[in-house]
Amino acid sequence: MPDTAESDWSKQLADIRRQGLWRELLPLQPDPVADHPKFIDSEGRALLSFASNDYLGLSRDPALQRAAIAEMEKSGLGAAAAPLLGGERPVHQALAADLAAWLGAEAVLLFGSGYLANLGVISALVGRHDRVYADRLNHASLVDGVRLSGARLQRYRHGDMAHLQQLLARGGSGRIWIISDGVFSMDGDLAPLPEMVALARQYQASIILDEAHALGVLGDQGRGTLAHYRLGNADVAVIMGTLGKAFGVYGAFVAGSQDLIDLLRNRARSFIYHTAFPAALAAAARVSLQKLQAGEARRTRLHAHRLCLRTQLPDAPWLPSETPIQGLVLGDTARAVKVSGQLREAGLYCPAVRPPTVPQGSARLRVTLSAAHRHEDLQALLTALREIL
Ligand SMILES: Cc1ncc(COP(=O)(O)O)c(C=O)c1O
Numbered sequence: 001m002p003d004t005a006e007s008d009w010s011k012q013l014a015d016i017r018r019q020g021l022w023r024e025l026l027p028l029q030p031d032p033v034a035d036h037p038k039f040i041d042s043e044g045r046a047l048l049s050f051a052s053n054d055y056l057g058l059s060r061d062p063a064l065q066r067a068a069i070a071e072m073e074k075s076g077l078g079a080a081a082a083p084l085l086g087g088e089r090p091v092h093q094a095l096a097a098d099l100a101a102w103l104g105a106e107a108v109l110l111f112g113s114g115y116l117a118n119l120g121v122i123s124a125l126v127g128r129h130d131r132v133y134a135d136r137l138n139h140a141s142l143v144d145g146v147r148l149s150g151a152r153l154q155r156y157r158h159g160d161m162a163h164l165q166q167l168l169a170r171g172g173s174g175r176i177w178i179i180s181d182g183v184f185s186m187d188g189d190l191a192p193l194p195e196m197v198a199l200a201r202q203y204q205a206s207i208i209l210d211e212a213h214a215l216g217v218l219g220d221q222g223r224g225t226l227a228h229y230r231l232g233n234a235d236v237a238v239i240m241g242t243l244g245k246a247f248g249v250y251g252a253f254v255a256g257s258q259d260l261i262d263l264l265r266n267r268a269r270s271f272i273y274h275t276a277f278p279a280a281l282a283a284a285a286r287v288s289l290q291k292l293q294a295g296e297a298r299r300t301r302l303h304a305h306r307l308c309l310r311t312q313l314p315d316a317p318w319l320p321s322e323t324p325i326q327g328l329v330l331g332d333t334a335r336a337v338k339v340s341g342q343l344r345e346a347g348l349y350c351p352a353v354r355p356p357t358v359p360q361g362s363a364r365l366r367v368t369l370s371a372a373h374r375h376e377d378l379q380a381l382l383t384a385l386r387e388i389l
Contacts, residue, residue, distance in 0.1 A: 050368055050373075058249075082272065095110065179210075208237060222292050226239070
């Protein structure tokens with residue numbers, strides 16, 4: 001009997017377990033009466049979460065929920081069609097216009113998720129003979145987008161603009177792209193955007209910037225890494241944002257010139273061939289955007305939480321980060337899993353992040369903060385970490 005693909009699966013699963021890389025889903029129900037990130041697990045235990053990307057605490061905001069329900073009553077639940085085949089609702093257009101005005105972009109195109117947006121943008125814009133330079137710690141969706149484009153990917157050391165310059169200087173043919181997270185999802189640090197923009201000018205490269213973790217968190221009105229550095233939209237070719245993190249909703253968008261958006265609407269396969277995301281979510285995202293723009297108090301609180309964590313536990317192996325993503329590098333996968341388990345016993349949810357999500361030897365706790373955390377939530381985490389570490 002020839003070996004089938006299926007006959008290999010149990011061996012692969014055994015390998016995953018042996019390497020300590022087994023992944024499991026853990027359903028967590030938000031506590032209906034709590035106004036901070038408190039969840040109940042399937043055994044009825046309360047867990048305080050330091051794991052979500054709900055940076056501004058908007059995911060449970062009643063105003064967003066009311067907007068979603070009102071829209072659902074008008075539009076129904078699922079869009080039940082691709083955006084180009086009848087799935088687009090007026091509220092999608094209104095959201096795109098709001099997002100464009102907020103970022104000062106000519107136009108915006110909505111996508112089903114950030115993952116789909118990155119796949120669609122890169123595979124639509126980048127030709128197989130182009131040269132692509134990408135930070136070694138870029139999000140998987142950016143890496144996969146380049147794979148789909150068929151172009152050769154040259155990865156520079158994380159945040160290392162001297163290395164990027166060396167690679168650019170080697171030359172080659174085709175158009176040149178630099179692709180980067182604005183805020184890195186696992187380390188929480190910022191891309192050195194001013195230097196990157198200068199290199200892009202020097203080498204006539206176009207920048208694709210993934211602002212998934214920056215929008216809502218950094219810069220005036222939460223406009224992200226570009227605003228943080230006081231750069232302009234014209235300094236990059238493409239801005240990608242997700243509605244699933246600081247917005248507290250779901251979905252994603254790309255912002256840029258009218259030509260860019262027209263091209264993506266006609267070429268991006270993950271846009272053309274996907275079902276539009278529910279109109280109710282677009283309505284919620286419009287309300288979320290208003291709160292996010294006016295969210296200075298929430299951003300200040302987030303900043304204070306970060307300082308509190310780092311100043312009260314100064315000797316812990318924190319990665320450098322100015323954002324609510326705070327990495328505690330524990331090195332060994334088994335150690336990271338053990339510490340995460342000990343935190344869970346103390347009623348704190350902070351999962352271990354292991355290879356291949358992060359490089360070998362840098363397994364860690366990825367602590368994420370939210371403006372919805374209370375001072376005593378941080379104290380609970382600090383007390384537990386002091387005991388465990
Ligand atoms: C940097 C980055 N880009 C893109 C994505 C994908 O976004 P979404 O969750 O909306 O698919 C994520 C989130 O997982 C991310 O961290």
